[in-house]
Amino acid sequence: MRVLYIDPFSGISGNMFIGAMVDGGLSPKGFLEGLKPLGIAAEDVIFEKREKTGILATYFNLKSEEARGHHDHEHNHEHDHNHEQEHSHHHHRGLNHMLALIEKSGFEREVKDLAKAIYLPLAKAEAAVHGKDLYEVHFHEVGELDAVVDVLGAAYYTVASGAEAVYVGKINTGGGMVTCAHGTYPVPAPATAHILSTLDVPLGGATVEEELTTPTGAAILKGIQAAYRPRPEGRVLKVAYGAGTRDHDLANVLRLFFIETEEARAPIFYSCNLDDMTGEAMGFCMERLFDAGARDVSFAPIFMKKNRPGYRLDVLADGACEDKVLDVLFTHTTTLGVKKIPLEKIELPRAIKETMTALGPVATKTARYKDVEKISPEYEDLKALAIKHDTTVEAVRRAWELGL
The missing domain is CATH 3.30.70.1380 (Transcriptional regulatory protein pf0864 domain like)
Structure with a gap:
């Protein structure tokens, strides 16, 4: 079974998740095509390699966000859009408007539905923090276009990964204080804390006086239904890293493992x-x-x-x-x-060969255990020949035995 294992030892954010997926070999092409109806072109985004504490990782962001210095992982574009006069139009975007942006995108239905499942925890957290109705609150803290891009990207790459199961390790939220649009709060910030309270995932990791897990990052885990468990056994197909912007002693990257487990064959x-x-x-x-x-x-x-x-x-x-x-x-x-x-099913190695009989060919299954050989005809072949020659299955079986 193909498993996506998320290791947020240094937190998780939307753009780090997208960067890690591309670092894992998934192409930006389909993602960029899906963004075109939103007025976002290839030249509007950044995909580049950056070194983080000796680790080469893939960095993703919108160029407009990079230029403003508003970054999901470090300053939380869900939190720190404090330029309320400059961006006052953001205050008039409700949930329906944001869902309409998702619908306007050029992605397949499965991606749009998953994006909504990721965005809804963000909206619920915002409403819960402010004590307002879900459809009445204006999402000036989660209503930015870059937040929708991160949500769409997370949905697109989760689907594109082909993962049959998604697991996550302990989440490092970081520490210290964070400045939001409504004041200064301890990490995790209110919206992040609310979403984390709905996840059955433990928190933990090295102490860093930075906000490491953002509302979008927590909402991705919620929306894609990542289940907590230690890293599963299996063959590691790829290890990928998504880069954050700032640098600190703990590598500012999100690590993903693409793993092939034995669960599908067991x-x-x-x-x-x-x-x-x-x-x-x-x-x-x-x-x-x-x-x-x-x-x-x-x-x-x-x-x-x-x-x-x-x-x-x-x-x-x-x-x-x-x-x-x-x-x-x-x-x-x-x-x-x-x-x-x-179950652990113990099976003998087997082979199929064709046995020619007087009535026609019959597939023969053979298997061996030490000195014991097991041979049996394929019933469907016996049945087909019995019908063709208007005889019994046993008569065809006898002809098969003579043909061995």
């Missing part, structure tokens, strides 16, 4: 007990489970509590199929719960 065993379904309904469920990618499906007669007769439904499927398998089980059976057991 099967998962799902099981549930049924005592109130017809045979037709169970047969239909079996068909849907195979359509969902199950490797094997079986029913076994059992006696349940109170000595009630029923059936145990067992399903073997790859971890990547979990959502589809569970959807079938909870939609097409009466069960209220499913047991899930990760």
Whole structure:
């Protein structure tokens, strides 16, 4: 399974996440194409390599933000747009306007929907901090175009990465004080703290008297549903770094691991007990489970509590199929719960060869364990020849045995 592991040992911000994704080999081209309807051209953005405490990382930002010195990671473009007279028009942008900007972009529907899922925690945090209704508050602190660009970029690159799971380590928020549009507050700033309170992710890391995690960074983790866990085992495909602007003793970078784990190849065993379904309904469920990618499906007669007769439904499927398998089980059976057991399946190496019989070719599976060889015909081939020659499967099997 392809896993994206986010390591915010030095915090996380929107532009650092985008920079790290590009550093990981994902192209800026599709991202820049999606921004064109918003009036942002390739010459309006920065993608460049920068060295951070000896680490070469990719830096991303809008040139307008770079010129003003307003940076998501260091000064929080969600926080420090204090030039209220110069940018007073920002005070009139509500949530609907910002969602309309996302819709106006040129990205695919999946990206737009994910961008909204990332932006909504930002809006909720702003509303909660100010004690206002979600659709009444004016998002002068999260309503900047660069915030929308960061949200769209995070959504685009998460989808483009092809990650089947996203995990995150402990989040370093930084320390000290931060100046927002409404005053000076301890780190994490109010909006960031609110979003972090909705994540089931521990905080931790080296102490730095800077704001390391921004509202946009926290909202990305919330929106893409990054789950906390230690870095998973697996083959590391790529390590990437996204650069911040300032320099301090702790490398100002966001680190991403692109990992191929064994979870997709390791099967998962799902099981549930049924005592109130017809045979037709169970047969239909079996068909849907195979359509969902199950490797094997079986029913076994059992006696349940109170000595009630029923059936145990067992399903073997790859971890990547979990959502589809569970959807079938909870939609097409009466069960209220499913047991899930990760398995280590020990399989013999096998090969397929063709055996020519008097009735036609039959695929033959062979496997070996020490000095024991196992040979079996492919049932679908036996069935097809039986129908073609209007005979029985057993007659075709006998012809296959003679052809070995």
